[in-house]
Amino acid sequence: MLRSIYKFFNLHDGEETKDKVLENVVSNISFRGANLWILACAIAVASIGLNVNSTAVIIGAMLISPLMGPIVGAGFALGIYDFDLLKKSGKNLLIATLVSLLVSFLYFLLSPFKEAQSELLARTSPNIYDVLIAFFGGLVGVIAITRVEKGNPIPGVAIATALMPPLCTAGYGLAIGNISYFFGALYLYTINCFFICISTFLIVKFLRYPKIKFVDPKRESRITRTITFLILVMLIPSSYLAYALLQERKFSQNVNTFIENELTRKGYTLIYERTQFNARPKKIELAFLDKKFSRDELKELNDKMEVYKLRNTQLVIRQDSTDLKADILAELSKNSAHVDERDVMIQNLRKELSTYKLDNDGLLKEIDLLFPELKPYSLGKQSVYVSKDSSRFDYYLIYSSTLEDNRKRSLENWLKEKLNTRSIRFLKSE
Incomplete structure (x- = not known):
């Protein structure tokens, strides 16, 4: 057998x-x-x-x-x-x-x-x-x-x-x-x-x-000792490294189990988490959206960590909103050192759109008060290409109602002043 x-x-x-x-x-x-x-x-x-x-x-x-x-x-x-x-x-x-x-x-x-x-x-x-x-x-x-x-x-x-x-x-x-x-x-x-x-x-x-096989016994002995030493140099640190990485992995799993069982399952929304395995003592830093822990609750949580094999570990729950905000922003800044290409494209598009957009909520209210007979109308901004290397922006006001000449001149002068421009074009729609 x-x-x-x-x-x-x-x-x-x-x-x-x-x-x-x-x-x-x-x-x-x-x-x-x-x-x-x-x-x-x-x-x-x-x-x-x-x-x-x-x-x-x-x-x-x-x-x-x-x-x-x-x-x-x-x-x-x-x-x-x-x-x-x-x-x-x-x-x-x-x-x-x-x-x-x-x-x-x-x-x-x-x-x-x-x-x-x-x-x-x-x-x-x-x-x-x-x-x-x-x-x-x-x-x-x-x-x-x-x-x-x-x-x-x-x-x-x-x-x-x-x-x-x-x-x-x-x-x-x-x-x-x-x-x-x-x-x-x-x-x-x-x-x-x-x-x-x-x-x-x-x-x-x-x-x-x-x-x-070596001809010279002394050289053979010397090389044997050298290679034996190199083998030990490789095996001992590598074994320790494997053990240390295993312990770190087990620590992370225990931390996740502790947070899941004792905190998130109770409805507390976790917004910040940072673990320090190599610190002495080990440290777990957490922050929650709206839950504020009392001193007794913090002591109870620290005591429960023993159950999850988190010995020699300090639990810190950040409840100071000012310091917490600074830490979260610092963490975000560190993790976002390289801006995604899509974000850059979105920013460029937003910038380009802003050149055509009129921030005109207040302006429209004033027009309604001063020129109520104008409705319905539309007010916008458009790029006008004068030559190959030259362009400008013109403002257009499109209306369909009847507007007397003196009222039209008043509106034109008022809009030029408000929009800080010399070019206002009126278009009468049918």
Whole structure:
């Protein structure tokens, strides 16, 4: 029974020869000539996809990207204790990263559309799911590389691990001068690289790839110690990072459950929410539309947070309307740093319409009082093109009733004074 189960999960079944796998891995590390051009074009395509918020274009760019080569190479190098391969992989990964940042930076610098779309914003901060995707995606990729029949997982791995979009987002952050976007996206890219590398290392060890042999025992011992230290440097911070991201995710879920059960379900309208996970103590700031909490109610809510595993967390409900308004405006200003193109268009249209609009409510009332015989009538403003480079605005008054000449002159003089214009045209409708 156990032997049958083992056969189902035996990774050695269908495995390519180890020498052939290593040869393929080494050949995909280098970024020279065609590989570098393909990477630059893929980054340009991904940047366009992020710019226009097209998921399909981003996926297409990830499919043609050769970026995983040096990361997998580094994982193999750690697994077989090949220091030279590790240095070569690290050097080529650095070259690929710098070229990718440069191409994306230049694209977004020259692009007229610099609004932060949802696909861009999704790559500015990592979460626990990014760690899991990178790790399991890396496992699938390495397993596929070690097979005789490569199958179809490689394109899926290229999409799932999503190495390119964070790099493009980092270039976008540089282009618009937003350092938080740059470091957030670069942080996500680094996480993906680390966990793909770790998953590669684990599979190499599991499949028992032989360590490289050295002639000099002292050099072998030195390189073994160096690579062991590098493995620990990668594993320990990465494990802590994964744990920290998991704790932050759990904290956010507990906060949402607490707010839902204890506040919004009771009919209180939430208008402001801000959580600070990294503060000491952790902090939840809330504000509500019309509910004012007494001291006893605040104490009761703080006590209930223990039930939702929100220990060492301070609940602050903002009830000072002046300070709250300033904070909300500041938050809105921060989140609206880039005005949407549609908003700009709407503003321009409003400005153009205002040139034709008459603010004439008061004026019409005065006309009704001074010239009651004029009704019905209409008063408007129209652009008149005098020549190719010259235009002016004329005011038109269209009426159908009988208006005596002296009354017409009085109305004309009065309107010129009121509207501060020399041009009033009277049109008699039939």
